[in-house]
Amino acid sequence: MCGIAGCLSLEGRPVDEDVVRRMIGIVRHRGPDGAGIHADGNAALGHARLSIIDLGGGAQPMSNEDGSLWVTFNGEIFNYVELRQLLLDRGHRFATSSDTEVILHLYEEEGEDCVHRFNGQWAFAIWDQKRRSLFLSRDRLGVRPLFYTVTPTGEFLFASEVKSLFVHPEVERGVDLRGLDQVFTFWTTVPPATVFKGVSELPPGHSLTVRDGQVRAKRYWRLDFSSAAAPVSEADCADRLLELLLDATRLRLRSDVPVGAYLSGGLDSSLVTALIRRYSDAKLKTFSVGFQDPEFDETRFQKEVIEFLHTEHHEIRCTYEDIAQAFPQVVWHAEKPILRTAPAPLFYLSRLAHEHGCKVVLSGEGSDELLGGYDIYKEAKIRSFWAARPESRLRPLLLRRLYPYLQTLQSQSPAYLRAFFQVRPGDLSSPYFSHLPRWDLTSKLKLFFSREVKAELASYDCYQDLESSIPEGFGKWDLFSRAQFLESSCLLPGYILSSQGDRMAMAHSVEVRFPFLDHRVVEFSATIPPRLKMKALDEKHVLKRAAGTLIPASVKNRHKQPYRAPDARSFLAPGRADEGALELLSEKRLREDGLFEPTAVRGLVEKAEKGLAIGMKDNMALVGILSTQLLAQLFLRAFPNGRSAAR
Numbered sequence: 001m002c003g004i005a006g007c008l009s010l011e012g013r014p015v016d017e018d019v020v021r022r023m024i025g026i027v028r029h030r031g032p033d034g035a036g037i038h039a040d041g042n043a044a045l046g047h048a049r050l051s052i053i054d055l056g057g058g059a060q061p062m063s064n065e066d067g068s069l070w071v072t073f074n075g076e077i078f079n080y081v082e083l084r085q086l087l088l089d090r091g092h093r094f095a096t097s098s099d100t101e102v103i104l105h106l107y108e109e110e111g112e113d114c115v116h117r118f119n120g121q122w123a124f125a126i127w128d129q130k131r132r133s134l135f136l137s138r139d140r141l142g143v144r145p146l147f148y149t150v151t152p153t154g155e156f157l158f159a160s161e162v163k164s165l166f167v168h169p170e171v172e173r174g175v176d177l178r179g180l181d182q183v184f185t186f187w188t189t190v191p192p193a194t195v196f197k198g199v200s201e202l203p204p205g206h207s208l209t210v211r212d213g214q215v216r217a218k219r220y221w222r223l224d225f226s227s228a229a230a231p232v233s234e235a236d237c238a239d240r241l242l243e244l245l246l247d248a249t250r251l252r253l254r255s256d257v258p259v260g261a262y263l264s265g266g267l268d269s270s271l272v273t274a275l276i277r278r279y280s281d282a283k284l285k286t287f288s289v290g291f292q293d294p295e296f297d298e299t300r301f302q303k304e305v306i307e308f309l310h311t312e313h314h315e316i317r318c319t320y321e322d323i324a325q326a327f328p329q330v331v332w333h334a335e336k337p338i339l340r341t342a343p344a345p346l347f348y349l350s351r352l353a354h355e356h357g358c359k360v361v362l363s364g365e366g367s368d369e370l371l372g373g374y375d376i377y378k379e380a381k382i383r384s385f386w387a388a389r390p391e392s393r394l395r396p397l398l399l400r401r402l403y404p405y406l407q408t409l410q411s412q413s414p415a416y417l418r419a420f421f422q423v424r425p426g427d428l429s430s431p432y433f434s435h436l437p438r439w440d441l442t443s444k445l446k447l448f449f450s451r452e453v454k455a456e457l458a459s460y461d462c463y464q465d466l467e468s469s470i471p472e473g474f475g476k477w478d479l480f481s482r483a484q485f486l487e488s489s490c491l492l493p494g495y496i497l498s499s500q501g502d503r504m505a506m507a508h509s510v511e512v513r514f515p516f517l518d519h520r521v522v523e524f525s526a527t528i529p530p531r532l533k534m535k536a537l538d539e540k541h542v543l544k545r546a547a548g549t550l551i552p553a554s555v556k557n558r559h560k561q562p563y564r565a566p567d568a569r570s571f572l573a574p575g576r577a578d579e580g581a582l583e584l585l586s587e588k589r590l591r592e593d594g595l596f597e598p599t600a601v602r603g604l605v606e607k608a609e610k611g612l613a614i615g616m617k618d619n620m621a622l623v624g625i626l627s628t629q630l631l632a633q634l635f636l637r638a639f640p641n642g643r644s645a646a647r
Contacts, residue, residue, distance in 0.1 A: 002060070003030030003048035003506075004072040005159040006125050007168075008134050010213040012042050015155065020046040023157075023164040026640070029333075030074070030160060030506045036061055038070050043127050043134065045072040050509055052076070052359055055256050058098035064108060065093065068129045071107075073100045074160050075122030075144045076513070078251035083117060107135070112207055115220055119251060119518060123202075125158060133211035134158075140221045141366070141517045142204030142493030145502055148215075149199045156210050162199055162335045166639055172198065173636055175595065177453055182462045183337050184445050184624060188494025190465045192217070195336050195631070203469070204493045221519075222471060223488055225481035225526045234532055238545040240524065245546070248518035249275040252362055260285040260358035262349065262512070263313070264563060265301030267540060267547065267556055268364025268373070270309075272515055274550040276362060277309055286311040287353050287361065289345040292319045293566050301555050308552045316352050318345045323570035324578040331630040333507045334499040338627045339442065339620040341565045346504040354508040361505075365496060366516035369488040370525040372480065372533030373540045373560055375402055380434035380483050381534065387423040431475040432463075434483035445621045448600050450590075466490075480530035567619035571626065572608035584629040593632045596625055 005023035007015045017039040024035055024046035031048030038045045038061040047060040053076070061072045077083070080099035083106060088094070092105045099120075106114040107126055112135060121143035126135045136158060138146045148158040151170040165171050179195035182188070189195060191203035202208055205221035249272065253259055261273045263286040276284055286306065291297040299315070306313045323344040330343050353361050368374045379402055427433055449457070469489065474482060497514075505512045515521065528542060535541040539560050547556050571581040583589060585605055587598040604622055612618075 002050050002074045003027035003160045003164070004074045004123065004125060005046040005164045006072060006127075006134070006157070007044050008127075008156045008210055009042040010150070010154040010156055010210070013154075014041055015039070015044045017044050019168055020044040022167045023159055024048045026163050026167055027159070027161050029509060032509050034059055038063075038072075038127075040070070040127065040129060042132075045070055045125060045127055047072040050359060050511065052255055052257055052511060053080075054096050054098035057096035058100055060100060062096075062098075062100050062104065064104045065095075069104050069107065070127045070129070071100060071104050071124055073103060073122065073124040074146075075120060075124070075139065076252075076254075076511070077102055077118050077120040077122065078254060078513075078518075079117075079119040081254070112137075112209070115207060119520070121513070121517070123160060131211065133209060135207065135209050136202060137207040137220075138202045138204055140205045140223075140519050141488075141497070141522065143497050143502065143514065143517060145498065146202040147194065147199055148202065148208070150215070154213075156215060162194065162196055163332075163635070163639075165199060166635065173639060174198075175632065175636070177456050178460055178462070178465070180337065180453075180595070180628070181446065181457050181460060182465065183339070184449075185439050185443050185462050186466065186490055186494070187339055187442065188491060188498070189336065190462070190469055190490070191494075193465060196635070204489075223485060223522065223526060224471065225477055225485055226471075226473060234542065234545065237528055237532055238542050241521070241528075241542060242546040242548075244518065244521045244524055245271070245515055246275055246278065248515040248521050249362070250279055251518070252513040252515055253279055255360050257359045258285070258357055259360045259362065260287060260353055260356070261311075262286070262353075262361050262363045263288045263302055263305060263311070264364070265298040265305060265555065266364070266558075266561065266563075267543065267551070268367040268516065270305045270364075270551040270555050271543070271547050272362050272364045273305065273309055273311065274547075275515070277311075283312045284309075285353075285356055285358055286313045287349055287356075287358075288313070288315045289349050290315050290317045291345075291565070292317060296564050296566060298561065301558065304552050304555055314352055314356055316345070316348050318348060318565065320566055320570040320573070320576070322348065323565060324581065327571075327626070328580065328630055328634070329507065330504070331627050332634050333503040334627075335503070335631075335635075336499065337624055337631055338495075338499050339445075339624040341567050341570055341623055342563060343499045343504050344570075345565050346500055347507055350505040350508040350510040353510050359509065360511045360513060362513050362515060363501075364516060365501065365512075365514050366492065366522070367540065367543060368560075368562075369484060369492050369496075370516065370522055371528070371540045371543045372484070372530065373543075374487060374562070375539075375560065376434060376438065376487070377480060377483050377534055378402055378537050378539065379437070380479055381537070383423050383437075384428065384433070384479055387428050431470065431482060432466075432486065433479060435486050441617060442620065444617055445624055448596050448604070448621055448625060450594055450597050453595055478530060480534065481526075484526075568608045568622040569611075571622070572605060574609065574611045577609060581626055584626060584633065589629065593629060593636075595628060595632065601625060 031050045033051040034049040045061040077099040080102040087105045121139045123144040123146040174197040176197045179189045192200040208217040290299040326344045532542040571578045590598040
């Protein structure tokens with residue numbers, strides 16, 4: 001995995017090579033093993049390298065034989081061996097054994113359609129010297145990030161991280177309030193929007209071409225649940241799923257450096273670890289997070305898997321103070337507000353992997369979204385069942401089956417649960433039925449916005465921006481499939497694979513690979529009928545069958561416990577207060593930044609200091625406000641160079 005950046009003058013003027021060098025310099029955490037620049041008049045490409053494949057010959061930017069094409073590439077093409085042979089058979093000659101060179105030759109052969117052949121996770125840019133055009137692409141699921149902007153003087157800039165764009169002296173830095181509103185609704189922005197003015201994110205499954213002064217983005221792939229059909233049998237479905245996961249894992253073990261695995265103690269990461277063991281007799285290094293607070297700790301299940309699979313295990317124990325200490329670095333790397341502290345322990349986890357010599361780790365992310373693992377799917381199923389007979393007293397009792405790990409919710413009265421998970425008139429007809437309770441709860445955090453911010457957002461409806469990313473006919477899909485699409489296309493790339501994934505791993509130069517996000521696994525999973533993904537309220541039913549005896553039965557059959565970390569209490573609690581957090585949440589700082597109402601925030605802080613901020617809304621509010629204030633501090637106030645704009 002690497003960091004990429006580049007500049008193209010839309011006016012045909014020479015670009016400043018030194019600017020691109022500085023754009024790469026600020027993201028050397030993504031690629032500490034080498035750096036390179038290629039300049040060609042009005043275009044320049046930059047690259048920071050994390051050496052994983054062809055350690056001696058894969059330096060970038062890389063060109064084809066005659067120097068007419070140049071590429072800077074972040075990611076991996078896992079089927080590069082097969083594609084290389086295909087290209088050799090067609091007469092192409094290779095100077096390296098890297099997957100990077102495969103991209104160049106396949107682009108020569110098939111042009112922009114080459115992306116359809118890739119099995120991988122990528123963000124790359126190809127400079128076509130003859131056509132004087134720039135071609136950018138991002139992988140199907142959005143594993144690897146890619147951002148761009150256009151300066152006032154007509155320079156098109158792109159980079160793996162927003163901070164690289166801000167190095168350019170003409171790029172102003174300011175908060176885009178619409179992007180902020182999206183985060184405080186959906187937990188993430190809706191591409192191409194970001195939380196920074198003038199900065200766009202290339203959406204997953206999209207490519208972009210810059211030619212003759214024009215910037216054009218187009219979709220080349222979309223997740224589609226509309227064709228779900230029953231396989232021959234449940235057994236055949238499980239067998240096919242396991243077959244695809246085995247091959248996806250095999251491909252993701254291709255590396256010239258050691259490969260490890262993240263192990264949470266849940267079904268997904270345990271199965272991935274077991275599949276790795278099928279291909280290697282070497283001692284596998286695994287890494288996990290444990291918590292001081294037993295509410296979040298899964299160490300017992302991790303130990304069961306370690307003993308069952310005989311891995312060389314390493315773990316970190318995360319305290320409240322650890323989370324507070326890492327949080328500024330977490331926000332620096334995440335580059336957006338976050339509503340939970342969950343990325344912080346993963347920041348430490350990637351450091352642990354790095355310290356033990358692992359540049360590459362495999363992870364089980366993606367399974368919950370695609371195979372029905374989240375409680376939000378159960379919630380939607382129960383709410384729909386209840387809505388069919390809203391007068392029923394028995395049906396709402398099923399709500400107690402939800403979120404057994406949230407004791408504060410479990411202790412609430414039936415009346416509270418009915419009100420919290422209510423189905424209002426018109427909700428069932430909404431295409432977003434499954435997510436309305438979550439988004440409604442998150443939207444309440446906007447009550448903390450300052451009067452000025454509320455006024456500017458008064459006529460803005462973030463749902464309209466979401467609708468532009470929804471496929472035609474979405475409203476006719478079954479309820480379960482709609483919920484899966486929203487999780488997979490919104491939360492997965494925008495938060496799970498970003499703030500908890502790429503950004504925290506690459507902070508310590510670690511590449512994470514995801515067998516469940518192999519596009520063949522994804523596309524097959526989309527055809528599995530919902531009744532096999534969630535049988536009654538048994539989540540990931542077909543995956544459990546596929547796992548068989550590969551993992552301990554106790555781990556396979558345990559109730560899904562989503563990964564979480566302590567939130568508000570990490571910063572503010574009786575007898576403990578993080579001074580940095582208090583400064584950022586002070587009335588003086590809040591008035592200066594102008595994003596949140598000081599009086600409302602003061603009340604929230606006082607509740608937390610007294611140990612009263614125990615609800616989901618209060619936790620999200622404090623973390624969301626604090627992370628936004630940190631974002632303003634790091635990117636608007638104290639950025640190393642460049643121009644800062646008013647909010």
